[in-house]
Amino acid sequence: MDKINVLIVDDKEENIIALEALIQRDDINIISTTSPNEALKLAWDQNICLALVDVQMPNIDGFTLVEMLKSHPRTKDILILFVTAISKETKYAVKGLSTGAMDYLYKPLDPIITMAKVDSFIRLAKAQLEIKHKNAALERYAVIIANSVDIICVVDERTKLIEELNPSIEKILGFKKEDVLERPIYSLVPKNRLEDFREELLKLDHEKERTFEFQLLNNKGELVWTECRVTFSKKKYFFSISNHTLQKQYEEQLIHSKEDAIQARNVKETFLANMSHELRTPLNGIIGIANLLKQTELEEAQKQMVKLLEVSSQSLLGVVNDILDLSKIDAGKFVLSKKEVNIYHILKSSIELMRTKANEKLLDLNLEIDPRLPKYIETDPLRLNQILMNLISNAIKFTEKGYVSLRVNQLSHEGDYITVKFEVKDTGIGIQPERKAKIFESYEQADDDTSLKYGGTGLGLGIVKKLVELQNGKIDFNSEYGKGSNFWFELTFRAINNYSTPAENIEELTSFAGMRALVAEDNQINQFIVVKFLKNWNIEVDVTQNGQEAIAMLKKHSYDFILMDTYMPGMGGYEATKHIRTEFNDDKKYTPIISMSAAVLEDEKNAAMEAGMDYVLTKPFIPQDLHRLIHVISLKNNVKL
Template sequence: MTKYGLRARVITLTIAPTLIIGILLSAYFIKNRYQELEQQLSVAGQAIIEPLAIASEIGLSNESRENVRRLIGHTHRQHSQYIRSIAVFSDQNDLFVTSNYHRNLDLMAIPDGDSLPDRLEISRLQDTLLLRAPIRAIGGFNNNLTQDQTIGYITMEMDLSTVKLKQYQEIISAAVVLILGVILSGFFAYRLLLDVETPITQMINMIDRIRRGHLDVRIEGKLLGELDTLKNGINAMAISLSEYHLEMQQSIDQATSDLRETLEQLEIQNVELDIAKKNAQEAARVKSEFLANMSHELRTPLNGVIGFTRQMLKTQLSSSQQDYLQTIEKSANNLLTIINDILDFSKLEAGKLLLENIPFDFEDSLEEVMRLLAPMAHEKGLELDLRIDPRIPAGVIGDPLRIQQVLTNLIGNATKFTERGHIRISVELKQQRDEQLELQFVIRDSGIGISERQQAQLFQAFRQADASISRRYGGTGLGLVITQNLVNQMGGDIGFSSRLHQGSTFWFTLSLLKTDLPLVQPVDSEALAGQSLLLVESDIESRQLMSERLSQFGLSIRSVDTLPEQSEPVSCVLICVDASDVPSPDTLIAQATHAESFSDKVIFCLPTTELALSEHLLSSGVNSCLAKPLSVRKLVELLQGEQQAPDVLPPAVETHTNKLPMTVMAVDDNPANLKLITALLKERVTHVVTAHDGKHAVDRARSQRFDLILMDIQMPEMDGVTACKEIRKSPLNHQTPVIAVTAHAMTGERERLLDEGMDDYLTKPIEEHILEQVLHHWTHPHTGDIQPSSPLIKTNNVGSSLSIDWSLAMKQASGKEALAKEMLQMLVRSFDEVEEKVNNALDGDNIELWPIIHKLHGSCAYSGVPKLKGLCYELETQFKQGDDNDDVEPELCELLDEMNNIREQSPHYL
């Protein structure tokens, strides 16, 4: 709706122009008239004063005041309506004569110091007009005066009140004319409203009635011009609406009848859909329950197989026994991989797979995948080659586990479908923007290839390229689906190209972040300066690849396809053996003997399947044997002289000598699992108590205090959750930490168990390093919620933090204990230099501490020392703000104390 109606608009648009134009014209003409009257008065005054000036010359020259007074008096009386006063002044600016008394003669006189006027001057003062004219001497009347000499001046004051009076008269006349114009415009506006508003109001009322359903109303009478056309249109519209309404009513009646029939059918379908929905929900529940049960039932026996295999590998074994046990472990891990694939697929379908974002060593992570898949490739006589773009930094941030999973799936598929030839993996840096790295991974094989029909269904779940009953290659058909989803979830793309019988190329891209923090001990390339290496590799691509990687460390590389008959002396000879054509031991020994004629060090790079051959060569005097694909770090360590000659029978693995003085109860209904958990715990704690079910565990908890309880979840009669709640009721173990040990690995299982009252969570099969993390965590708790049940389990005061947080160190090292220990050792070794400079600064030396504190801060990032890291951050911030060494003296003393604490505590973890 508009703010103003038609009436207001018509009146405004009719009267407003008249009013505005009238005001503008009146103002214009009044102003012009006033200026014109004032100009006329000025002209009249000029016509009066100039003759007076000429006539007053004789009287002023002869000093005849009476003659001049009569002259100006007569003039004043003739024009008294305009003239207020006339005065004559001598050349000395003295009053000579005036027409009447003036109270302010100074106003008519020229100010002192000003010269006499030489021409007519007109000035306006408020409501008066002041005219001054010079009186000049005319030659002949007075012989003492020169011609045209100014002998005085005459001043005349004229009244402007008459002009203003006429101006007021003009204003009143204009106002009267304006009012008459407005009245006339109002009359015309009123007539216009009568001719327009009344018909329009009638039309509005009729339209409103039509809107309310009165379709039989019509507008009657004859209207003016377009209004009559509008009336006819509205009447025609009313007729059409009446006809449409009738048709619509008939259609509604028909549609209502059809709708009744449709609603009856929909009601039947809704009942059927509701039944189908309940069936689908039940199927989903059964599926989830099946996955959980399958996970538990499969992981439970696998826990025993993998666990006891690893326990056996700790004992003294022959090479064959080690090989057999490693094969058993590998087969069990393959079965575990299939289980994890199914669970990962379930998580991906539900959108609940979470990605990590942690720093890791890029090359080490990729080489770990190559080491894992090398045996499968070498068994088929295939060569694995890895090329990493040298521009890619060593440290990156991302999810190393999922990247390894993607590579394992793709390389594993390439190995599975390749019978001869090679598998080459390359990683290229496509683009770098600041800290963002865009990498492309390419996996090429020389396998059987994929037909166009098979390519269409390659990334579909539970579908394989060859799904026939006679197919040669096994698998679940989930690997590529999981790979595609993982790559997409990490923000990358994946694709492939393939031709039948000519091999396949799979590629995917990822975006990772660069980090400059140290992740592993860097290779000291300075120690290799001046050394030369003769590389013997039959495959030209592998030879070029290895030459590129080794030349980055300052080595002088000479590569050949076969061992030459003669050669210049070199520091080392590296002989690579083809996996598809392994020579006899005697041939290799002969090559080693020949190579020793021009080199002191001979190293063989053998396929991983040739363990016995490696032992034979080592026993024959060969310096060292490395596994393919070649680990550059291991080769550099050998060239630096850090290798150790292995025994034919490896010594038994040392068990833990420093056991934790604590009592732990292990609860499991599976005898094999209970035996394995007991064996793992006895290596790490002094006392282990077992319970074969939940009731037995509750009975033991009521009679004995424990420092920690490992509780299986799925047990007959009393499950682990119920047993945990019962144990909490006992006064002896009311606050004892209870760790859930379960084969269930479904999403949300951990959160559910923690909500049920468990303190932590372990999955089967149990990884030893994870078990150690749990034991360390609950012997060094991070909060004060758990009351100690032995002197070992200490609570921290509020606001304090651990000097060494081993669980944090393990997490920062991606679960690699050796790497975590190495990082802690490097940190402790750097303390001597820091302490020396800090002590010198405290003694008053002018030392800039910011660089060394910054370096120490970077070292703390991956060593599990949160308190020291916080102190370094605080000191670094204060130095950046301009504080000097004296300002941060308390923090520096605290830094020295904390480094001392870490040095004292570090032997317990190394």
């Protein structure tokens, strides 16, 4: 505690000096004066706790001074100790005590008695000061509690009666304070939750404080969500109860919003799955027929038309992929599929597929490859091709004259890994400065009339940016409006040193003579294409229209593998596969099954695997994709080709 102030009032300076010498100690500040008038001022200003006042002083004696001190609220609590040399008669003692003094010190002062009395009064003054501070604190707490928005109450441990309560009970539960006092706290608890409430209180035996959510009853018998904070001390429960109705309503809204979002996502995914099937199935037919036509004898004009057919179908497939990929990325379900590939082949294919479009606009389309670049790398070829095709296609679309170039440079080579920079530069219309910040956003285009003049969905660059970032790469661009643009991205790949080159041309695909396959496919065009590919590779083929027919055929014959469409009338591919894996008792239950699906969502691919399928062939596919899977099956089955 801080030092207390002690005032000495005596008209003789020598008496003050003597008294100061006797009572001086570390826990007090001594303030002295020979003037009663100044003493009044000091008492007012200095927060005096104890005053030693001489009785006999000129003008104003000690009795009068003390009466004046005791008459004012600011100084009335000062402890007074009279110092006097006059008679010890009773009338003087009574007069002094009646003015408000506590005791007397008689001159000449006895040092021991003086020090003892002053010490006891100092201790009393300290205790009084501490009580005063505590009372002030209690008053402040009382104001805080009375004005708290929370219900503050004290509950007896044994009886559970509410002993103290603030007015907030009326705001939160609608009860008047006097209606609830001396009632059990359980009267605010729903009957069917009494046991739960008791258990919450019992847990306080092991905890200093406990907080729990609970529904209490208001004065209308309605349930109100609250948060109860409870402490236990000296056989009393101290409650602080907050109204949590708004928080619970907000939480419920969040839950409903989440459920609505999940429902909307499920509807969206169902729609995307159906759209994927409806778009990819005919696309598979178009791309497959184009591949078959290339194997026939064609005139030069016909070859050109087949090439245009391939470019158009691949362009349409690119748009479908963009829409589906954007949805998968946003849903967090996008998965990269890395393979060992020839990067030169990917780069050249990207350029050649776009060359027809460039030729139509009389543009030069160039490819520059850093000679240090390894031939084979590990990457997701579909996604790398998708990025390149989007950037090159965009460049051609927005360039009326001049050139479009793809430049590929190796930036670094550390261990097995290389960092490669891809740049697509054009002499096109460029991008206005105010549009640059949004150019990578989905559905954004460089100008308001861009879609009308040049076409497109506005998805391409948004997809490109997300695909690059998913591979921990970086992408940016620089552009000068009216002069052209340069889009670039950097990716890191694992370089492949020992690589066995697969067949890349249809003519090079090996024969599978001696193998027998079952095809379950209801779409006539896809059925025709698959059968044609298989027979070109000298595979014996049986065909069915649905899962039931496939099961019946498998009971009669043995097959090296089954190509099973996912969606078929009657019994689909998943159900038929499950039946084969669980109902067949011989080696036929282990027949390799390739799912032919237009599905691109990872959930659907997982569903195929969970059904028991061994491989997933996503439509549309090229002959090399199917040939590669059959080659893997032939190796596992030890088929002699």
